[in-house]
Amino acid sequence: MALPRVLPVPSRGAEAGFLLPLSFGVSLVLLLSALSVQTMALQGSRLAAAELEQRRLDDALASAAEQVAARLSGSHACLLPLASELWESAAGGCAPGLSAAPVLSGQVDAAAWRLVSWTPGVPGAAARPGELRLELSQGKVQRLFALDVAGAAPWPLRVVGLRGIGR
């Protein structure tokens, strides 16, 4: 006697369960892709803000260099032939009582700057510009500037040009 063949009956539970997980999966993919695009946009805005901040720091340092160079071309021109380490002690050619403080630190456009170093330049035929290194006290950003000097003894040196030369 042949046994009755049992045909597989599709399970109601398996058929019923596929649509909901599928919609959850697709929704998750949609949301995750949107979130990643949003994160990228945020990152882009943050980079643009950082670039603007960097340019403003450059502006502040360039302005500070103008200020220092202008001061060094005035009453503080006597400091031009000396390295900055000697300014406090051996400002021999300067007027009595002249303080080096105005060229050692200051404030320009609400940014406080500090002179890190000054290496004197050489005027004349073998001319070499002096090197002025400045930093902003906020963020400790430093830049190097070249200061062209002119003049020959017995006249004091004078500033004739200023340009940024990097970090």
Place this chain on the structure above:
Amino acid sequence: MTLAEVLMSTLVFALAANSSAQLWGSALSWNQRAEQRQEALHRIDLELLQRERALRLAAAAQVKAAGDAGAEVPMSCDEALAWMDEQLAIARSPLPQEVSLATALPPAPALEAVSEAASAEDPPALWLTASGEGIERRRLFAPAAHGLCRP
């Protein structure tokens, strides 16, 4: 597949699609704004640096001419300020619509008391300011720093 399941799946998908579309929309508009600001930043940068360079070159030529003529400095610092304004007017190429450029004697308007005190004994100088799209860049240009005068 029951009707309840279909309804539930549709609801979940519709909510997710709606939120996702909103997020994409806001991300795209942020991106567009960031790109516009970036372009403005580059234009402003170019304008400011071009004018600063023009001033620097004109100052170097003036100092050289004065040196050739045997003068130590070409002019007084007050004359140098007027001369710089003239040079800026000569060098001024048409600005893009969104960018404006201004020069001002220090102290700059936003600095007030602190800068006023700090700059009281400083040689005369000009602030070169370029702005647009809510971005402002400013740089000081001191004629004495370029050999145009001696304070």
